[in-house]
Amino acid sequence: MNYNVDxxxxxxxxxxxxxxxxxxxxxxxxxxxxxxxLNDKKFKDEFHSLLKHYVGRPSPLFFASRLSSFHNTKIFxxxxxxxxTGAHKINNTVGQILIAKRLGKSRIIAETGAGxxxxxxxxxxxxxxxxCIVYMGQTDIERQLPNVLRMKMLGAEVVAVTSGNKTLKDxxxxxxxxxxxxxxxxxxxxxxxxxxxxxxxxxxxxQAVISEEMQHQVKEVSGKKNPDYIIACIGGGSNAIxxxxxxxxxxxxxxxxxxxxxxxxxSGETAATMVTGRPGIIHGSKTMLMQTDDGQxxxxxxxxxxxxxxxxxxxxxxxxxxxRVTFDNVTDDEALEAAFRLTRLEGIVPALExxxxxxxxxxxxxxxxxxxxxxxxGRGDKDMDAYIKYMEQTNYYKSE
Amino acid sequence: xxxxDKLFREKTTNILxxxxxxxxxxxxxxxxxxxxxxxxxxxxxxIGMPFSDPMADGPVIQxxxxxxxxxxxxxxxxxxxxxxxxxxxxxxxxxxxxxxPVMQFGVENFCMQCLRVGIDGxxxxxxxxxxxxxxxxxxxxxxxxxxxxxxxxxxxxxxITAIDKISRGFxxxxxxxxxxxxxxxxxxxxxxxxxxxSKMDLVNPCLIGFGISNRETFMNAGIYARGGIIGSxxxxxxxxDGDVIKNISQFIKEFKSN
Numbered sequence: 001m002n003y004n005v006d007x008x009x010x011x012x013x014x015x016x017x018x019x020x021x022x023x024x025x026x027x028x029x030x031x032x033x034x035x036x037x038l039n040d041k042k043f044k045d046e047f048h049s050l051l052k053h054y055v056g057r058p059s060p061l062f063f064a065s066r067l068s069s070f071h072n073t074k075i076f077x078x079x080x081x082x083x084x085t086g087a088h089k090i091n092n093t094v095g096q097i098l099i100a101k102r103l104g105k106s107r108i109i110a111e112t113g114a115g116x117x118x119x120x121x122x123x124x125x126x127x128x129x130x131x132c133i134v135y136m137g138q139t140d141i142e143r144q145l146p147n148v149l150r151m152k153m154l155g156a157e158v159v160a161v162t163s164g165n166k167t168l169k170d171x172x173x174x175x176x177x178x179x180x181x182x183x184x185x186x187x188x189x190x191x192x193x194x195x196x197x198x199x200x201x202x203x204x205x206x207q208a209v210i211s212e213e214m215q216h217q218v219k220e221v222s223g224k225k226n227p228d229y230i231i232a233c234i235g236g237g238s239n240a241i242x243x244x245x246x247x248x249x250x251x252x253x254x255x256x257x258x259x260x261x262x263x264x265x266x267s268g269e270t271a272a273t274m275v276t277g278r279p280g281i282i283h284g285s286k287t288m289l290m291q292t293d294d295g296q297x298x299x300x301x302x303x304x305x306x307x308x309x310x311x312x313x314x315x316x317x318x319x320x321x322x323x324r325v326t327f328d329n330v331t332d333d334e335a336l337e338a339a340f341r342l343t344r345l346e347g348i349v350p351a352l353e354x355x356x357x358x359x360x361x362x363x364x365x366x367x368x369x370x371x372x373x374x375x376x377x378g379r380g381d382k383d384m385d386a387y388i389k390y391m392e393q394t395n396y397y398k399s400e
Numbered sequence: 401x402x403x404x405d406k407l408f409r410e411k412t413t414n415i416l417x418x419x420x421x422x423x424x425x426x427x428x429x430x431x432x433x434x435x436x437x438x439x440x441x442x443x444x445x446x447i448g449m450p451f452s453d454p455m456a457d458g459p460v461i462q463x464x465x466x467x468x469x470x471x472x473x474x475x476x477x478x479x480x481x482x483x484x485x486x487x488x489x490x491x492x493x494x495x496x497x498x499x500x501p502v503m504q505f506g507v508e509n510f511c512m513q514c515l516r517v518g519i520d521g522x523x524x525x526x527x528x529x530x531x532x533x534x535x536x537x538x539x540x541x542x543x544x545x546x547x548x549x550x551x552x553x554x555x556x557x558x559x560i561t562a563i564d565k566i567s568r569g570f571x572x573x574x575x576x577x578x579x580x581x582x583x584x585x586x587x588x589x590x591x592x593x594x595x596x597x598s599k600m601d602l603v604n605p606c607l608i609g610f611g612i613s614n615r616e617t618f619m620n621a622g623i624y625a626r627g628g629i630i631g632s633x634x635x636x637x638x639x640x641d642g643d644v645i646k647n648i649s650q651f652i653k654e655f656k657s658n
Contacts, residue, residue, distance in 0.1 A: 016528075016531065017528060018499060018526045018527065018528060018531070019526060019528065020455070020456040020525040020526055020550065021525070021549070021550040021551060021552045021555060021574065022456065022550075022552040022554070022574055022577060022578075024528075024552075024554070024555070024559075025552075025554035025555070025556075026554075163459070163462050163466075164452065164453070164462075164466070169453065170453075173453050173454075173455045176455045177455060177456075177458070177579045180455075180456060180577065180578065180579055181577055181578045181579060181582075182577070183554050183577045184577075280500050280503065280504065281498075281499055281500040281503065281526065282453070282500075283453075283455070284526070289500075291500070291504065293504070294474040294475065294476075294501055294504065294505075295451075295500045295501035295502070295503065295504030295505065296451065296452040296469060296501065297452045297453050297500070298452075
């Protein structure tokens with residue numbers, strides 16, 4: 001089975017490049033060059049060298065023995081949280097900034113929701129000495145102040161977006177508007193497997209390093225050749241596709257993508273696109289989309305700022321349609337509970353996003369000998385406010 | 401004959417096309433504004449279909465889209481409002497917006513409704529030419545609807561020629577690398593781009609849009625193309641206090657006076 005994008009930029013009926021003519025030359029330039037660049041030996045050497053010495057890859061695959069006992073199976077954690085800047089996002093930004101340099105661009109723009117992709121972009125811009133502008137919704141700026149300050153410390157200009165709902169989708173619109181207005185010198189580093197072709201494929205290939213490493217690590221750590229399950233959280237879908245990529249053709253491996261159910265899929269406050277969405281167009285891509293009957297894009301909700309995107313990468317819409325990946329969702333509360341469980345059993349504070357993947361462990365009956373890989377996409381430092389609030393609400397301190 | 405073709409046949413220069421967002425400033429403003437524009441002497445009208453995420457638009461049109469949606473505008477209501485428009489308005493009418501609401505409404509149903517109320521053309525900036533020809537061209541033809549395509553300063557000559565081949569009605573020249581609502585006069589670069597396009601001897605007539613904000617830019621558009629399209633500058637006055645109809649007539653008069 002071929003899971004790669006076709007030459008027209010589609011995965012089945014999903015994907016494409018639904019962009020205004022003003023963006024066409026830039027997107028076409030990238031589409032015409034990205035595979036050439038990715039396959040160039042010099043690029044590969046530079047990319048892998050930075051991943052090793054700067055990002056700190058390979059990220060470990062850790063056998064979580066106490067969590068395994070709790071769930072009565074064998075759980076292995078793919079530790080993307082140990083990357084430089086604390087999440088998988090940097091795999092993508094390191095790759096894309098090298099592409100931007102090869103295309104002769106000097107000005108980098110990016111969108112960010114929680115600020116993780118913004119920080120990862122500002123980081124590589126500082127490393128390469130490139131100008132960096134990050135678009136961030138006003139609402140998110142207020143919610144994620146430490147990341148805003150971090151980006152500024154790294155030398156990035158953070159532009160507050162006040163249109164629409166002032167969150168990730170609006171920040172993405174504004175980054176697109178910037179690119180339309182600055183076509184010559186600017187490169188847009190998109191943070192997930194979303195946007196017009198070739199971005200979904202480009203980001204997929206850059207994040208595929210996660211599952212590439214797993215292939216050796218699973219054997220080494222578990223003794224089995226292949227895992228039985230790979231579980232990842234999903235918003236736009238970059239850590240999920242990175243975790244699945246090299247196993248897509250290996251049908252014996254069950255692939256599970258866990259969306260943010262928010263306060264429940266029927267509550268109206270959710271980010272579970274696969275359950276509540278239908279095909280539509282967002283940010284230049286045809287994909288599953290949360291929208292009104294009239295085709296207006298709606299604002300998703302999740303306790304986790306990295307999962308509340310109203311669309312999802314087009315490759316995931318395809319993998320969902322052909323049932324290669326199982327999509328499910330967990331609520332805010334289930335994710336919080338899972339985050340505390342991992343913290344207490346393994347001494348690892350996960351990001352709220354990653355906690356969604358962990359929460360799915362409690363929703364499924366595994367065999368004792370199953371090898372279950374869970375991708376910890378990021379660390380929880382940025383989510384301390386939410387965790388502190390949870391501890392106060394549940395009298396967590398007293399109960400210990 | 402499509403009213404767009406008729407207009408370009410009858411009027412050779414300084415064609416004035418005006419954009420506004422349906423349902424803005426009030427939900428029932430749509431028809432009143434169309435009427436006032438036609439009465440004031442606009443040659444063509446582009447009625448904006450509001451969208452939650454108008455990625456090619458600047459702040460003025462973003463705001464009008466947002467307000468219009470808050471007012472409750474949608475395609476079904478818009479077609480209802482326009483049901484009797486052809487009893488009084490004779491100039492070409494176009495709908496402009498983004499693809500997703502049209503897709504959700506159903507492209508064929510949309511084209512059928514356009515034919516029913518007398519819409520002559522559609523502008524959907526995020527519908528790529530290739531997707532249009534492969535998926536929608538035959539439906540548009542069936543309902544005698546023109547799909548107006550855009551070219552930009554970054555479009556190569558080959559691409560402009562290709563777009564010309566599949567265009568009907570006219571070609572929309574985006575004046576600069578920008579979203580809608582940019583201000584100021586045209587730069588030398590923009591002028592030479594207009595010149596380049598005008599020398600290409602395209603089959604279709606051209607109108608220049610984006611950044612036409614005053615009489616000077618409009619008259620310049622008339623030199624290199626058949627006229628200009630005014631959007632943000634017009635939408636801005638709709639939000640002003642006072643008599644909207646009178647404001648419209650004054651605004652158009654400034655562009656029309658010789």
